[in-house]
Amino acid sequence: MSGLSPRQWTGLALLAALAIALPFAFEPRGYGIRILCLALLFAAMAQAWNIVAGLANQISLGHAAFFGIGAYTSTLLLIHFGITPWLGMFAAAILGGAAALLISLPTMRLRGHYFALATLAFGEVMRVIGNSWGGLTGGPVGISVPFAQPSLALMQFRETRSSYWLMLAALVVVTLVFVAIKRSRLGYRLRAIKENADAAEVIGVDTTRTKIIAAVISGALTAALGTLYAQFQFFFDPDTVFGVASVSVRMAMIAIVGGIGTAAGPILGALFVIPLEEFANQVFSAQAAGLSQLVFGLLLILVILIEPRGFMAIGPRLQRLLRKGDRR
Amino acid sequence: MSYSLLGRGVSRRTLMLGAAGAIAAPHVIRDAAAQGKAVNVGVILPLSGANAQFGVNSRNGIELVADEINAAGGIKSLGGARINLVVADSTSTPTTAANVAQRLLSQNDVVAILGAFASSLTIAISEVTERRGVPLLTMSFSDQITGRGFENIFQVVAKASVLGKAQFDGTLAIAAAAGQKLERIAIMYEDTAYGTSQAAGLRDGAKAAGVQIVMDDAYPLGITDVTPLINKLRGSGAQAVFPVSYLNDSLQIIRAMRQQRITIPAIGGAAGYVIPDFEKGLGEFAEGVLSISPANYDLAPELTERFRKRFGYFMVHEALEHAVCMDVLAQAMEKAKSAKPDDLRRALQGARFEGGWTKAMTGGAVQFDKTGLNTLSVPVMVQWRNKELVSVWPSEFAKAKAVWAV
Numbered sequence: 001m002s003g004l005s006p007r008q009w010t011g012l013a014l015l016a017a018l019a020i021a022l023p024f025a026f027e028p029r030g031y032g033i034r035i036l037c038l039a040l041l042f043a044a045m046a047q048a049w050n051i052v053a054g055l056a057n058q059i060s061l062g063h064a065a066f067f068g069i070g071a072y073t074s075t076l077l078l079i080h081f082g083i084t085p086w087l088g089m090f091a092a093a094i095l096g097g098a099a100a101l102l103i104s105l106p107t108m109r110l111r112g113h114y115f116a117l118a119t120l121a122f123g124e125v126m127r128v129i130g131n132s133w134g135g136l137t138g139g140p141v142g143i144s145v146p147f148a149q150p151s152l153a154l155m156q157f158r159e160t161r162s163s164y165w166l167m168l169a170a171l172v173v174v175t176l177v178f179v180a181i182k183r184s185r186l187g188y189r190l191r192a193i194k195e196n197a198d199a200a201e202v203i204g205v206d207t208t209r210t211k212i213i214a215a216v217i218s219g220a221l222t223a224a225l226g227t228l229y230a231q232f233q234f235f236f237d238p239d240t241v242f243g244v245a246s247v248s249v250r251m252a253m254i255a256i257v258g259g260i261g262t263a264a265g266p267i268l269g270a271l272f273v274i275p276l277e278e279f280a281n282q283v284f285s286a287q288a289a290g291l292s293q294l295v296f297g298l299l300l301i302l303v304i305l306i307e308p309r310g311f312m313a314i315g316p317r318l319q320r321l322l323r324k325g326d327r328r
Numbered sequence: 329m330s331y332s333l334l335g336r337g338v339s340r341r342t343l344m345l346g347a348a349g350a351i352a353a354p355h356v357i358r359d360a361a362a363q364g365k366a367v368n369v370g371v372i373l374p375l376s377g378a379n380a381q382f383g384v385n386s387r388n389g390i391e392l393v394a395d396e397i398n399a400a401g402g403i404k405s406l407g408g409a410r411i412n413l414v415v416a417d418s419t420s421t422p423t424t425a426a427n428v429a430q431r432l433l434s435q436n437d438v439v440a441i442l443g444a445f446a447s448s449l450t451i452a453i454s455e456v457t458e459r460r461g462v463p464l465l466t467m468s469f470s471d472q473i474t475g476r477g478f479e480n481i482f483q484v485v486a487k488a489s490v491l492g493k494a495q496f497d498g499t500l501a502i503a504a505a506a507g508q509k510l511e512r513i514a515i516m517y518e519d520t521a522y523g524t525s526q527a528a529g530l531r532d533g534a535k536a537a538g539v540q541i542v543m544d545d546a547y548p549l550g551i552t553d554v555t556p557l558i559n560k561l562r563g564s565g566a567q568a569v570f571p572v573s574y575l576n577d578s579l580q581i582i583r584a585m586r587q588q589r590i591t592i593p594a595i596g597g598a599a600g601y602v603i604p605d606f607e608k609g610l611g612e613f614a615e616g617v618l619s620i621s622p623a624n625y626d627l628a629p630e631l632t633e634r635f636r637k638r639f640g641y642f643m644v645h646e647a648l649e650h651a652v653c654m655d656v657l658a659q660a661m662e663k664a665k666s667a668k669p670d671d672l673r674r675a676l677q678g679a680r681f682e683g684g685w686t687k688a689m690t691g692g693a694v695q696f697d698k699t700g701l702n703t704l705s706v707p708v709m710v711q712w713r714n715k716e717l718v719s720v721w722p723s724e725f726a727k728a729k730a731v732w733a734v
Binding site for chain 2: 234239240246282
């Protein structure tokens with residue numbers, strides 16, 4: 001963060017103050033704050049995905065696997081051993097990281113579509129296991145986090161506000177990790193791989209090892225966020241947490257809509273996509289069946305058609321346009 | 329003035345404002361209408377996605393009852409307050425269902441919520457309603473719904489485990505009445521969450537009944553060629569088959585069975601087996617197919633024919649049970665002389681409701697126990713007979729004698 005000018009620092013501090021104070025503008029247990037929570041959570045998820053996809057261009061469509069592992073790990077630890085989700089979250093991260101290592105060993109040698117397909121299959125395998133290993137996961141019926149009186153120790157809050165700050169903190173942590181990696185040696189190696197993997201290999205980058213390290217960090221963070229999701233919704237089933245559309249593709253979509261490979265991209269993407277989806281549901285769902293989904297899909301297509309590189313590319317593009325206008 | 333406004337003077341901003349106003353207008357108008365003497369009731373159902381058809385059926389049932397109550401003068405003990413339904417789409421994802429519930433609670437001030445057909449959606453909603461202390465009335469089957477000690481949830485139908493057991497007991501009883509001893513059965517199920525869980529229930533049922541499973545095959549959802557399955561079924565020597573599927577695959581399986589002249593009974597587990605599309609898709613081959621169902625319209629035709637008259641098809645069970653949810657809620661309002669969620673919960677807890685739509689349930693009334701479960705509801709076995717679903721088991725509800733082999 002040393003590369004920021006004092007003016008940028010001030011801007012960042014103001015933004016942070018605004019983000020922390022924002023919940024006071026909402027009904028404490030209301031709908032608006034809930035959507036904000038989900039937007040922050042999905043921003044953090046997309047940011048975790050961004051580590052491996054944005055920096056190394058390894059487009060994963062199987063991150064739901066880690067997310068689901070995280071949700072189930074902390075919830076099962078809580079149900080069977082009474083372990084607080086705060087610790088469960090760390091166990092989730094360890095298991096998520098281990099799963100990422102396991103799946104990366106064979107797949108990180110794959111490139112492009114082959115990697116995307118292999119990860120997609122991994123996510124689906126986890127979904128099937130979640131559905132069929134009923135003794136552990138509760139099977140397709142889903143699993144509930146035990147109802148408790150509001151308590152910080154059990155990560156259950158009376159007001160959604162507290163969840164908001166938790167999600168905000170998670171987003172900040174994941175974003176800091178992303179920025180730190182991007183500026184580190186690991187980040188440069190990842191970008192070398194992204195530009196040209198063969199060239200990177202020639203100049204002495206152990207490409208597979210580098211990609212695996214990034215994948216493990218990304219998987220561990222995603223699993224920890226799975227715990228936060230479980231403690232926010234209090235109920236989930238395998239099809240939801242291991243879902244391709246509900247998690248894997250959504251993580252990728254948010255990062256892509258916002259601007260893949262940038263730190264602000266996933267945040268902008270989530271603040272756009274999640275409220276948009278809710279807005280479409282609210283306005284159109286009482287009308288014709290399925291209309292809300294259609295509108296949501298069409299708006300997303302429109303956004304990607306206008307700027308395939310995401311929101312982060314719109315700023316520079318506007319600047320260029322303005323400059324061109326000046327010359328004329 | 330107005331000329332200049334309509335002419336060049338229309339700015340882009342004015343246009344945008346106008347457009348935004350036009351989009352928002354129906355909502356503003358609806359909200360204004362609701363402010364008179366009306367009670368907002370939330371309705372959350374899957375109106376898009378895989379379960380959309382069941383969601384629409386359910387909404388029809390609720391609308392029928394709400395309109396009847398309003399036409400008859402609303403809630404009398406509340407000075408004739410109208411029921412104002414606030415309908416929302418849960419899609420097929422629990423996260424959305426919970427979001428929608430939160431929205432209805434904080435923006436529409438709903439006093440109770442009805443829904444949401446699929447158990448996973450209902451459970452997700454209940455995590456929100458329980459924390460906000462708002463009653464949730466449902467016809468979802470899952471045992472988990474009333475198994476968690478929640479105070480604000482009310483389940484008007486028998487639980488999934490009871491339903492699964494009845495599916496087996498009913499089959500055994502019908503076989504016995506036809507002079508057959510059921511010893512060997514076949515299970516085939518779609519490899520989805522729904523299929524896997526239903527198949528597990530059937531296996532438990534077979535084990536408890538001492539019946540041998542001679543075929544136990546999963547098939548991929550949307551299977552294109554069922555011939556290998558049917559050939560295996562023919563060779564298995566099964567006396568009855570349980571094809572588990574929401575709708576499309578079971579149509580294929582049963583058509584292929586009947587075309588190959590395999591006449592053993594097929595027993596379904598509600599869902600797609602008990603909707604008009606089943607008969608539309610199969611035609612004469614639907615005749616004689618059995619299914620378990622948590623309720624059936626032929627038990628109270630004087631009520632359910634009103635549904636057929638308005639919507640043009642028989643009152644499917646999810647419509648009927650949601651209608652009962654709506655009626656029970658209205659009765660609770662009358663009783664509590666209040667539309668506050670806390671008062672409604674107290675009026676519902678452990679209470680008995682009679683008359684109105686509760687007569688259409690198998691128990692003829694609704695009696696909630698401490699957990700919120702309707703203890704009077706028992707499942708019925710229904711059979712497709714001449715394009716209609718006829719109750720055939722247990723005997724106290726039977727409108728006709730079951731046919732075993734077709």
